[in-house]
Amino acid sequence: MSDGERSRYRIAPKFGDMDPAEFRAAAHEVADMAANYLDRLESFPVLPDITPGSIRAQLPAGPPARPEALDAILSDYSRLIEPNITHWQHPGFMAYFSSVASGPGILGEWLASVLNSNVMVWRNAPASTELEEVVVSWLRQMVGLPDVFDGMFTDTASVSSLLALVAARHAVPGLDARDEGLAGRPEIGRLRVYCSTEAHFSIHKAAVVAGIGKAGIRLIPADEQFAMRAEALADAVVQDRRDGWWPFFVTATVGTTSSTGIDPVGAIADICARERLWLHVDAAYGGAAALVSAYRPHFNGWERADSIVVNPHKWMFTPFDASLLLFRKPELFRDAFRLVPEYLRTGEAPTVHNFNEYGIQLGRRFRALKMWMLIRYFGAEGMADRIRENCRQARELAAWIDADPDWERLAPVPFGTVCLRHRSAALASSAEEPEVLARLNARNAAILERVNQSGKIFLSHTALRGRYTIRVSIGNPRTRMEHVRLCWDLLRDAASLTAA
Ligand code: PLP
DSSP states (O other): OOTTSOOSSOOOOSSSSOOHHHHHHHHHHHHHHHHHHHHTGGGSOSSOOOOTTTTGGGSOSSOOSSOOOHHHHHHHIIIIIGGGSOOTTSTTBOSSSOOOOOHHHHHHHHHHHHHTOOOSSGGGOHHHHHHHHHHHHHHHHHTTOOTTOEEEEESOHHHHHHHHHHHHHHTSTTTOHHHHOSTTOTTSOOEEEEEETTSOHHHHHHHHHTTOOGGGEEEEOBOTTSOBOHHHHHHHHHHHHHTTOEEEEEEEEBSOTTTOOBOOHHHHHHHHHHHTOEEEEEOTTGGGGGGSGGGGGGGTTGGGOSEEEEOHHHHSOOOSOOEEEEESOHHHHHHHHOOOOGGGOOTTGGGSOOGGGGSSOSSOOOOHHHHHHHHHHHHHHHHHHHHHHHHHHHHHHHHHHHHOTTEEEOSOOSSSEEEEEEOOGGGTTTTTSHHHHHHHHHHHHHHHHHHHHTSSOBOEEEEETTEEEEEEEOOOTTOOHHHHHHHHHHHHHHHHHSOO
16 A cells, blocks of 8 residues: 555554454455455466565564554555465466365355354364364265264374374373373383385374384385285284384375375275274375265275374365364273363363363364365265366376376376376386486476476476376366366476477
């Protein structure tokens, strides 16, 4: 706002909050800004063309001492913030895994912040607590899991998996880590956690935080399809027991981060049952595909898990954040985490969920509201249709890659993510020779960079068996086939412009 312009809003009053009439006017303006943003998404380059530090340099180093006009604040938002984010909502954002906020989800998020309901105990959040119970149950039904599972929302899969690991640790007979800790106890063995070489690093972080340590993780090799070798897991557990370890926790992943590989959950569940190990299923990404009944076979065996994580904020059109943690024995989580100070003792306690008792956080966001609104808005079938469409788009891209001798698909495509690299037909037989591989890796990195510079599509990369791998992850309901076609065209153009 320039000096000459009059502010449309009054400066903050000396005491109290914003005046309700003022709030109403501003909320209408913000609603228009939000709708305009979503309407104009494709006018933004997915990746902003900025250098590190350039935004910070335009912001005052210290806070304003006196109130500022809301017009000025909103105008700075429009000028500095909105255009300079990486646009996760853009249909050309195909990097990492999508994390898309749908219209009804955004409305729910707004209303949740209006209510500011802190879902600690039932007494201070009755409707929010009960809505969370209902929505957790809806989601459980939508992904086809039996009602033996209870659950709750957390912020992220990283935290959901950490909670599962701590609950599993609590269930280890004779350990009593909750009361006794782990250090300085010669009578206990070293705890052992298993996951595949492809598992997400959040499992490693959980082990670090829970006192298992990185050395307590045993990585089980994966097969050609990037799925855990169940027989190697079985051997590892036997060997570890012989060597004095205390095996207790296995993570099976449905939809690994790099390649969307699928661990054989059924075979892993057999081993866990035989060896009395906790089975945690990380379906943070893949879980959304269980909304589609045709994809359920990928999940066979997860109904035998002790805990499961599915992230609605990844591929269920839910504004960040919302992670669904399902557990078979809620009382174990409660025993592992429950500490109730006098000021939180309430009469309803035996009959209600006091959600803070099942995890680390006392204060919890009201995440169920946005989920409730978007599930009702799209319907379970509508959500499944959107997931199915993203998977179809990915399969179509995979078919184009397979039909082009100069490109190579580097992993199966069970869901919405395609892993590929450029490898001209002439190099097919020598591609794994170290020198050629190094050249191919550099070339594909350059191709990726060129596509990202276009501003139309944003892709990310990984490494699969030493090969630089371009990942195209499709998980946005706004993404149409024309965007996938554009992505493919840009990849091929970039390859033709990139030196061999
Ligand atoms: N698990 C898998 C398979 C993932 O792909 C990811 C993130 O991409 C995570 C866990 C961690 O998710 P969050 O960011 O919710 O902690």
